[in-house]
Ligand SMILES: Nc1ncnc2c1ncn2[C@@H]1O[C@H](COP(=O)(O)OP(=O)(O)OP(=O)(O)O)[C@@H](O)[C@H]1O
């Protein structure tokens with residue numbers, strides 16, 4: 001937890017600051033002070049990880065106190081809040097490190113806290129009791145799953161990979177996995193496992209209320225699969241609401257969610273919409289799901305070509321083959337040939353395992369709970385490990401180029 005002390009002599013703004021901070025699960029409100037002249041002692045006694053100073057009640061006193069505080073406690077990060085830009089600037093000159101303009105929105109506060117925590121986290125790495133849960137010191141792990149055509153298993157992999165990661169995480173605040181269904185029109189992530197406690201809130205409601213979001217609403221918006229500790233942000237319930245969402249919403253929603261969840265898995269649509277592109281930009285890893293058949297592999301090539309136009313996207317793409325070994329799906333294309341055509345190694349393979357996959361789906365459970373020993377789940381477990389850098393992916397198959405597979409590009 002991040003222990004925070006605040007000072008603000010004005011009751012109303014102190015109340016709203018307190019409410020804002022209480023909604024942040026990695027913050028512990030260590031001390032609350034109503035007088036600038038007492039705050040120095042409060043800091044001496046509570047030794048917080050971060051001091052938040054609201055300047056506007058008496059800028060002169062506040063700035064003087066910040067000057068003294070930063071001389072006495074040079075390592076204590078100070079965040080100042082004011083509606084006066086000049087005062088904010090002066091506070092930085094006196095030793096404050098971060099500032100926010102009043103009135104402060106949740107998103108800005110979270111971003112500032114994250115920054116403050118990230119920076120002080122590395123500075124105090126030798127103090128295990130201070131700072132944030134470890135996941136916040138590392139980059140959040142955002143995995144986007146993109147299909148190369150309909151029905152290749154994008155949603156099955158997104159949900160089951162998310163559940164596999166969730167099963168491996170310690171049960172502590174701040175570590176958790178959320179699936180975000182970005183197949184906005186026809187998504188079915190909430191079907192792949194049976195979620196309960198639905199309040200009929202979807203990503204469209206978050207987008208509509210984006211300016212007024214608080215942590216409570218955000219958490220309520222996610223449907224939960226308690227047994228697997230998985231949360232799902234559902235696609236809009238009405239198809240006509242798809243138009244409510246634009247890429248800016250996706251950016252803000254994903255950035256807010258990454259504060260509460262250590263891992264996000266994004267189930268993308270196949271339409272390569274601006275919302276999908278934003279998800280691809282935000283992701284740390286893109287799993288491009290394919291099958292060993294011509295139309296799927298051809299789309300992999302087309303997608304890689306398209307994504308290659310924006311710097312940084314294709315480097316994040318890892319090719320995932322699903323339903324490997326299925327006579328019904330595959331068209332006699334060898335792995336080696338697929339890799340040559342794609343021009344990238346196959347990162348991971350999930351075997352065809354209809355019995356386990358369908359049975360888990362019917363039971364409304366993820367594979368990791370319903371069929372933990374199944375071949376599909378074993379492969380998903382390996383995938384989660386490889387993504388976490390715990391095991392190396394297999395060596396790519398090697399042979400000469402065979403771009404003629406599709407006849408033409
Ligand atoms: N490894 C697997 N073995 C056997 N069946 C699988 C496997 N992966 C997925 N399936 C099956 O393939 C079908 C399509 O899966 P899924 O809905 O996950 O694909 P999708 O790419 O998300 O589809 P859509 O294009 O509708 O979004 C489902 O019936 C699912 O049970």
Ligand SMILES: [Mg+2]
Pocket residue numbers: 154155156183187188
């Ligand atoms: Mg799907």
